[in-house]
Amino acid sequence: MKLFFLVLAIGLKGWTAFSNYNSILLGDQAAGLGGAATALVGDTSSAAFYNPATLARLNGATFSAAVGIYKKFDTRYGQEDDFTKASLRVNQGFFRSLPASTGNVIRLGDFVFGLSILVPDYDSYKGDLYKKDNNVSNLTYIDESLWVGPSISREISDTESIGITAYYTARNYTKSNADLLYESATKATLYNQEKTITENALVFVLGYYKQLNERWGFGASLRPKGMRIHGVATLFESNTQIDTTTNTMTVQNRNDPDKATRVVIPGKITLGASYRPDTSSLFTWDLSLHEGIGYIDLEDEKLGKQINHRAIVNVAMGYEKALIEWLRLRMGFFTNFSSHREPDVDLAQLQEDKVDMMGFSANIVFIAGKRIGYTFGGYYTGGTGRSSQYIQKKYDVIVKTQHVFTMLVGTAFYY
Numbered sequence: 001m002k003l004f005f006l007v008l009a010i011g012l013k014g015w016t017a018f019s020n021y022n023s024i025l026l027g028d029q030a031a032g033l034g035g036a037a038t039a040l041v042g043d044t045s046s047a048a049f050y051n052p053a054t055l056a057r058l059n060g061a062t063f064s065a066a067v068g069i070y071k072k073f074d075t076r077y078g079q080e081d082d083f084t085k086a087s088l089r090v091n092q093g094f095f096r097s098l099p100a101s102t103g104n105v106i107r108l109g110d111f112v113f114g115l116s117i118l119v120p121d122y123d124s125y126k127g128d129l130y131k132k133d134n135n136v137s138n139l140t141y142i143d144e145s146l147w148v149g150p151s152i153s154r155e156i157s158d159t160e161s162i163g164i165t166a167y168y169t170a171r172n173y174t175k176s177n178a179d180l181l182y183e184s185a186t187k188a189t190l191y192n193q194e195k196t197i198t199e200n201a202l203v204f205v206l207g208y209y210k211q212l213n214e215r216w217g218f219g220a221s222l223r224p225k226g227m228r229i230h231g232v233a234t235l236f237e238s239n240t241q242i243d244t245t246t247n248t249m250t251v252q253n254r255n256d257p258d259k260a261t262r263v264v265i266p267g268k269i270t271l272g273a274s275y276r277p278d279t280s281s282l283f284t285w286d287l288s289l290h291e292g293i294g295y296i297d298l299e300d301e302k303l304g305k306q307i308n309h310r311a312i313v314n315v316a317m318g319y320e321k322a323l324i325e326w327l328r329l330r331m332g333f334f335t336n337f338s339s340h341r342e343p344d345v346d347l348a349q350l351q352e353d354k355v356d357m358m359g360f361s362a363n364i365v366f367i368a369g370k371r372i373g374y375t376f377g378g379y380y381t382g383g384t385g386r387s388s389q390y391i392q393k394k395y396d397v398i399v400k401t402q403h404v405f406t407m408l409v410g411t412a413f414y415y
Contacts, residue, residue, distance in 0.1 A: 019353070019354070020337070020339075020381075021288075021290060021314065021339075022035060022314055022336040022357075022359065022381065023121070023122070023123065023381055023404055024119065024120055024121065024122060024406075025379050026045065026066065026101040027043040027045045027046025027049075027050075027064070027066050027101055027410070028043060028045060028046075028064060028065075028066040028373075028375040028410025028411070028412060029042060029046075029330065029365070029375070030045075031066060031332075031361055031377075031379060031408055032318065032320070032331070032361055032362065032363035032375070032377055033316075033318025033319070033330055033331075033332045033361070034317060034318045034332020034334040034359070035318075035334050036272060036285055036286040036316035036317050036334070037050040037051065037284065037286065038050050038207075038220065038221055038270045039051070039209065039217045039219035039272035039274040039284060040272070040274055040284055041058065041209070041274075042054075043064065044062045044064040044104060044105055044412065045064040045066050045118075045412075046066075046101055046103070047151075048103055048149070048165040048205070049116060049120065049147075049205065050272075051205075051207040051209060051219045051221040051270075052151045052152075052153050052163030052164055052205055052221075053162050054153075054161070054163070054219065055105050055112045055114050055161075055163055056153040056161035056209075057155070057211075058107075058112065062105055062413065063103070063105075063412070063413045064103060064104075064373075064411060064412035065103075065410060065411055066101050066375070066410035068406045068407065068408050070378075070406065071122075071404070072089075072090050072403075072405040072406075073124055073125065073403075073404055074086045074090070074382075074405070075125045075127075075400070075403075076400070076401045077127075077128075077389065077398055077399070077400055078129065078399055079399060079401065080384050080399055080401055081384075083380070086382065086401075086403040086405075087403075087405070090405050101117070101118035101119070103115065103116045103117070105151075111152060111154045112151075112153045112154065113150065113151065114150065114165075115148075115149075115151070116147070116149055116150075116151060116167070117146075117147070117148050118146075118147050119144065119147070120145065121143070121145045121171075122143070122144045122145075123141075123142075124141065124142040124143070126139075126140045129389050129391050129398070130391045130392060133182075134180070135180060135181050135392060137177075137179045137389070137390070137391045137392060138177075138178050139175075139176070139177055140174075140175070140176045141173070141174060141175040141176070142172070142173070143174075143175075144171070145169055145171040145172070146169070147167040147168070147169045148167065148168055149165055149166045149168055150165070150166060151166075152164060153207070159210055159211040159212075160209065162207065162208055163206075163209075164207070167203040167204075168200070168201075168202060168229075169200065169201045169202070169226065170198070170199070171197065171200075171201075171263070172197070173195075173198075173199075174194075174195070174196045175194070175196075176192070176193070177192065177193040177194075178190070178191070179191040179390060179391065179392065179393065181393055186243060187241070187243050187244075187245075188241075189239070189240070189241050189393065190239075190240040190242070191237075191238070191239050191240075191390075191393070192237065192238045193236070193237050193238075193390075194234075194235070194236045194237075195234070195235050195236075196233065196234045197231065197232070197261055197263065198232055199230070199231040199263050200230045201226040201227060201228050201229055201263075201265055202226065202227040202229055203223065203226045203265055204223065205223045206222045206223075207220070207221045208220045208221070215276050216273065217275075218272070218273055218274075219270075219271070219272040219274075220270065220271050220272070221268075221269070222267075222268075222269050223269070224267045225291060226264060226265030226266075228262055228263070228264070231260060231261030231263060232259065232260065233259040233260075233298060235254075235255070235256040235303065236253075236254070236255050238251065238252070238253045238254075239252045239253075256303060259298055259299070259300055260299040261297060261298055262295065262296070262297060262299055263295075263297050263307075264295045264307075266291040266292075266339070267293075268289065268290050268291065269289050270288040270289075271286070271287050272284065272287070279322075280322040281319075281320070281321055282319070282320040282321075283318070284316075284317065284318045284319075285315075285316070285317045285318075286315065286316040287313065287314075288313065288314045288316075289311065289312075289313055290313075290314065290339060291309070292309055292310050292311030292312075292339070293308075293309050294306065294308045294309070295307055305350075307352065308340070308341065309339040309340065310339050310341060311339075312337050312338075312339050314336065315334065315335050316333070316335070317332065317333055317334075318330065318332035318333075319331050319332070326367045326368070328364065328367070329364050330361075330362065330363050330365070331360075331362045332360065332361040333358075333359070333360050333361075334359045334360075334361070335357075335358055335359075336356075336358065336359050336381045336383070337357070338353070338354045338357075338385065340352040340353065340354045341354060342385075343386050343388040344397075345396075347395075348395050349388075349395060350389070350390060351397075352388070353385065353386070353388070353400055354386055355383050355384065355386075355400055355402050357383035357402070358381065358382070358383060359381030359382070360379065361379035362378070362379075363375050363408060363410075364377060371413065372411070372412070373410075373411065373412040374411055375409060375411070375412075376409055378406050379406050379408065380403070380404065380405050380406070381403075381404050382401075382403035382404060384400070384401045385399075385400055385401075386398070386399065386400060387400035
């Protein structure tokens with residue numbers, strides 16, 4: 001009984017918060033360059049997110065889209081697993097398609113208007129945390145968001161442009177835990193926890209771009225902390241104790257529906273550069289500083305959890321080469337560090353996972369008639385870290401390994 005109320009007091013506070021900001025690369029050209037797109041001109045599907053000022057440098061009207069037609073999340077708890085082993089399982093288990101980003105722009109006088117639709121965050125898992133004999137602890141969760149918003153940009157000189165994007169965001173989070181422990185041949189305890197969050201916020205992206213000379217370009221973007229609009233959480237917990245000796249079953253439930261949330265989307269500032277040594281080659285670099293911020297994720301602070309994001313720096317770099325007139329090759333490298341701290345093994349409560357990742361990307365683009373481009377390729381990010389979980393009636397810190405494989409296709413139309 002005491003254990004149950006301890007779980008109610010502490011277990012309800014365990015929330016997941018996005019901490020690996022580069023698990024999904026946006027755009028077709030930008031994804032091939034490792035997400036180094038702040039000083040990139042030409043990728044309509046990602047420009048509104050990385051730097052809306054670059055939209056003003058486009059000629060005419062364009063439309064482009066990029067889709068992760070195959071996305072495999074290979075996540076394992078309690079064991080380390082490197083890339084070579086995970087890559088042998090890309091055809092096993094659950095995978096899904098994910099519409100990463102779309103964008104289109106039109107020019108009206110001095111202004112360029114655009115519409116951007118993208119999925120910048122997604123994570124999921126379904127499986128066991130622990131299994132031995134009849135004792136088992138498992139976890140199921142899905143965490144995803146959709147961003148939709150207009151952009152406006154214009155040139156302020158022959159070499160400079162500015163822009164802004166206003167995204168309306170929608171986040172959906174569902175998590176379920178089940179923990180079954182046979183304490184003896186006649187006694188067993190089953191603990192269940194379910195949580196859901198729906199959250200809406202407004203996020204602005206401010207951008208600046210300058211063409212320094214024929215070869216060098218510079219870009220900067222600022223994304224302030226998201227403005228919360230609405231959020232609701234539902235929490236449910238159940239603790240069932242069974243004793244076959246006395247043929248008794250004791251059930252304790254707690255249900256907390258419609259709890260107001262105040263989840264925060266951290267801000268970010270990015271500086272980028274591009275370099276064209278000749279007409280067939282392109283190099284890009286990005287340096288991003290993600291905001292460090294702390295908050296309690298529920299307005300009811302007795303149930304809420306203190307979430308702490310560390311200020312972190314991620315880097316990305318890419319290279320594009322026109323092999324022939326109608327065929328281009330792109331490659332990229334990027335970091336995907338976690339903003340959460342290492343879980344404390346002495347802290348008896350759920351904490352955020354910390355998995356630092358690295359990634360690389362590659363794709364090719366076929367150009368038809370100088371107006372249509374078809375992109376094929378993909379990217380990978382992964383690493384090993386620590387996870388805090390409720391396993392067999394106690395809080396534990398275990399190894400977590402995550403690998404994300406994405407096969408991407410994209411199209412671009414210029415008219």
